[in-house]
Amino acid sequence: MASKAPAAARKFYFYYGHRRPSQNRPVVRGGVFTNRAILPPLPTPSGPALPPRRRPAAPVVDFRDWDPDHPPPLGPAAVGATSSSSAAARALSPVARYICDSFRRHGRWCPAVLLDLGRLRRVPPDLVAEVVKAQSDPVLSSRFFHWAGKQKGYRHNYAAYNALAYCLGRSGSHRAADQVVEVMDAQGRPPSEKQFEILVRMHADAGRGLRIYHLFDKMRNKFKLTPRVFLYNRIMEALVRTGHLTLALSVYRDFKADGLKEESVTFMVLAKGLCKDGRVEEALELLRRMREELCRPDVFAYTAMLKALMGEGRLDGCLQLWEEMEKDGVQPDVMVYSLMVKGLCQGGRVGKGLELFREMKGRGLLVDRAVYGALVDGLVADGKIGEGCKLLQEMIADGYRADLGIYNSLISGLCSVGKVEAAWKLFQITMKEGLVPEFETINPLLVSYVETGDTKKVLGMAGLIGELGLPVTDHLKNFFSFLIVKDEQTLKALEIFEALKGKGFCSVSMYNVLIKGLHGIKEARRALSLFEEMTVSEDRKPDSLTYSYIIPCFIDEKDITKACSCYNKMKELSWNPSIQAYCSLVKALCKIGEINxxxxxxxxxxxxxxxxxxxxxxxxxxxxxxxxxxxxxxxxxxxxxxxxxxxxxxxxxxxxxxxxxxxxxxxxxxxxxxxxxxxxxxxxxxxxxxxxxxxxxxxxxxxxxxxxxxxxxxxxxxxxxxxxxxxxxxxxxxxxxxxx
Structure with a gap:
């Protein structure tokens, strides 16, 4: 038997000291076996040898502090804890919470943040996306994104780029967000339609139509991407909503050039834009094409177009579209009827509004109280006060309760035709209904009493305002402001004011309104007498408006010295005159040669x-x-x-x-x-x-x-x-x- 070949001699590798650190392996210790000699420390010239300095051990990071399932420590151990306990932070992964907490503690990109990041072995792309998405500071997010991209062998994924775009968009850096697609292309990952869709959605929510069109042009011409029908619709809708109909139509031409087929949303977006611009014939042509190529428009489509036309006050277009809807056999619903009745009444076509109102009730549809209010306002504006009162009775008979706006319209209309007693009875009904009167409710009655010269009723009305707990001086000040608009009623307002003053109803604001009105009708002396009353009174001292109104009165009376003294008084009190006071005073000084x-x-x-x-x-x-x-x-x-x-x-x-x-x-x-x-x-x-x-x-x-x-x-x-x-x-x- 052949002898077994001797095993190859093992080669032992020894690492002398620390291995050179790299990005993926920051610190590598040497093995157990080493032949590195430790030399004794050399003596110093001034004394014995110093002991070798030892590097302090790096603190151990316990990632359980950032674990949402591990509660933070309590008691003395919680002092100095760096974990974040907010609800948003606890939804992140532990390592992401650790990075976000480092950003929160330091507040800026600094070496301390780099030290915290250096304790991590590697930051993967999904973790980068998670951290960037949770940040609100665009500078920190951009720096961290750039730092992560410098890791060896690292490459951002689409989620990280999208997170950066979202972060920049939330912070208002929309121009920087638009450059993310260029960054992707420069780093070897060309953007897809999804990235442009994110940017389009972000700009559409903020109403930046021109920025959307710039992105669309970049998408088609620079990156050679063809948007889907959904994205085309989103772009055209945003352009129409921001008032760029011409650009929306140019996008539609590109839509047709790309060979795409319209959806119902495509037709409706363009039709709404054309209706808003008053191009009803072109909108009807689009509806004809929609009917032939796709489907018949429904009631919701007609409602959207009617709303666009009504918002621009184009009543003829609304009626034309209403006829088209009847030809299509589309039955209007409650919203369409309400929209048409309100718009026609506001546009002065109450007769057509009443016709649609009767048709609405005949079909058994639920009539909103706002429809009754619009009809009453329209009838009062048209001078048909009797029909408005009959409509109020019909409304109550139908089980509705009139609101304060309807009562205000009828009271104002009755006073305008001289039926003050009927208006007073309606005012009493208003109080019985538990409604709190407003200035619009009281003012017509006060004006009617002034025109008839019935000062007692004016005083009684002022007392009633106080009994109702309303601000008497504010209502009377607004009442005098309404009166002095007509020059012939200013002196009547002064007479009423003298009577109210005897009953204790007066204020500085009322004095100011009357002084302004008297100056307007060239009654400067009466205005100056009111000013003298204020100067001797202890409760109603002149304010800045009083001095601004009285300076032109002194100038009309050729008393420039007192006008200048009023100006100096205002400057002593740190008040600024009105522009009218400045102009009149400058003009008077120029006339007497006081140029300086x-x-x-x-x-x-x-x-x-x-x-x-x-x-x-x-x-x-x-x-x-x-x-x-x-x-x-x-x-x-x-x-x-x-x-x-x-x-x-x-x-x-x-x-x-x-x-x-x-x-x-x-x-x-x-x-x-x-x-x-x-x-x-x-x-x-x-x-x-x-x-x-x-x-x-x-x-x-x-x-x-x-x-x-x-x-x-x-x-x-x-x-x-x-x-x-x-x-x-x-x-x-x-x-x-x-x-x-």
């Missing part, structure tokens, strides 16, 4: 008021252009104002005077006025006025410079002022400048 004070107010207005007047903005532009010392540029600015429709107010001409006197010379200002006179930007009379204003402003500026020089050298005690250096409106100017 007027320009201070212009700057204050633009600094404190939103959307200030355009003439004020152009005033600052004129001042800036005056620095160039070129009259032609200033005239060009005025020509631009005229082209833009901005009126050439006095403050603009005063800015020319001030700017050229300050930055150039008076000759440039005269040259600018001469050019404006040639271009018909300034009349001859106004040219003479502004020339005199220029001379006066030049004298004041010179006198001011002289006084400043004397004060600088301490010689003001030797100066004897004469009448030539004093001006009649110095007090008002000083008042404004002090606040500016």
């Amino acid at each position: 004070a007027a320009l201070i107010l212009v700057k204050d207005c633009l600094a404190n008021v939103r959307n200030g007047p355009m003439e004020f903005k152009y005033t600052l532009t004129v001042l800036h252009v005056c620095k160039s010392r070129d009259a032609e540029k200033v005239v060009a600015v005025l020509s631009e104002m005229q082209e833009q429709g901005v009126p050439l107010e006095e403050v603009v001409y005063c800015a020319i005077i001030h700017g050229f006197v300050k930055y150039a010379s008076s000759e440039e200002a005269r040259k600018a006025f001469a050019m404006m006179r040639k271009q018909n930007l300034l009349t001859e009379a106004n040219s003479i006025i502004y020339q005199d204003m220029l001379d006066e402003h030049l004298k004041r500026t010179t006198a001011g410079l002289m006084l400043s020089g004397l004060k600088f050298f301490g010689l003001e005690s030797k100066l004897k002022l004469t009448d030539s250096l004093t001006y009649p409106s110095t007090e008002s100017c000083a008042a404004v400048v002090s606040s500016g």
